[in-house]
Amino acid sequence: MVDAPDVHGTEPAARYSDTIGKYVGVYVCLLILAALQFVIAFMGMDTTAKFARMFFIAVAEAGLALLFFMHLWAEKRGFLLFVVVFTGFVLLAMQYGWTDSDRMEVGAPYTQPKQGVVSQ
């Protein structure tokens, strides 16, 4: 008689070897990155440049939180790949709509009549 596989969540949880020092270190890094975002907000640059820098920092913060606070780094690599690739694909696919955002602002391309051309 063989025991049935446990599919109800009572199997041993992933064993994390992270120390409190590591948690505090990641926490300090997150605080520094968050503070950097606030500093950038007051730097003399245009909104697009600010956005790019803040977005890069936010992604770095999210990566730290995912890998160490949410222990994704300690899970099996297949699971890490599943989460990153699947989520990344969905989030990237959403960016398709930015072309419509531009259209809201400047109008649809190639729909403006050219100067000197008489439409019939």
Place this chain on the structure above:
Amino acid sequence: MSQAHVIVHEHPPGMTTGLPPFSVAAKKMAIWLFIIADAATFAACLVVYGFLRNGSASWPRPFHSIVNVAIMTFILLTSSLTMLFGVRAAKVGDKAGALRWTMITAAGGVVFALLHIREWMGLIGEGMTLFHNPGGNPLFGASFFSITGLHLLHVTGGVVALVAVGLRYKNGRYNADDLEVTGLYWHFVDLVWMFVVPFVYLLNLA
């Protein structure tokens, strides 16, 4: 080795063997799938916010101070750390410590929510509502209250979950894995805030 063992190892996990996919416990897998779906929801909200901002000739900049949002960010980040301490305590069987850190985390969530509501009341006092903005484009009010409201709803739900799971863990009805799953949700709420702050607040300073 028995016949049953042979069958178990012939298939990849999660196919026909009944083993959990990626060797991740069912509850943890469920919360991760929820987190992925919720990440898409928040991303959609932020992308739409970007569409509106990009498509508007003039976008309001109503935030005069960063002090409130800085304190809120600090509290939420710190609550993630205390949640880690709580889960760690639970994993080593320290029930009192786990409950204490979980309640500290919940208290951080309550303070965050109160600060958030105070900020809302300030904006509402200036005449900004979901459909009205005396300072310019009314879409700002709609998008601001929608995104921050959705996040506040998550924080409130997280506080309720932390208290409920923490108490049930202390009473022995839940185990350390349940506390860890709740912690994953709380870290996700923190993660979302990392994107809300720069895009909704810091890019709109007066």
